[in-house]
């Protein structure tokens with residue numbers, strides 16, 4: 001899934017669970033559960049997708065949205081907002097492991113898939129443009145779950 005959806009999921013977990021010792025590991029595991037749900041993918045081969053302008057653009061949009069999410073939490077300060085922001089980061093963080101591979105591929109260099117990379121790729125069995133609908137629905141559902149906490 002997109003980083004913002006991982007972050008929104010982590011936020012929900014932090015706000016609902018409230019207990020760091022449980023919320024943090026659950027947020028981490030949520031990453032792979034979310035990735036196993038059908039989600040957006042460009043539909044083109046990884047090599048071309050990673051080099052594409054669209055990939056870069058979506059990465060910027062994701063980064064801005066994640067930052068905005070933390071700003072919203074910091075401004076509205078619902079109970080356990082620091083935990084929620086931390087869980088948002090934890091939930092999105094496994095994808096940082098792909099950053100080096102992306103960097104290498106963008107330089108036109110070969111990058112071997114690590115065993116974690118193979119695992120991460122394996123669970124994302126459905127990544128197609130149509131999966132964008134699932135991502136939008138997921139984001140709306142997460143925002144609806146978060147809303148009662150910030151009122």
Ligand SMILES: [Zn+2]
Pocket residue numbers: 001031035094095120
């Ligand atoms: Zn992932």
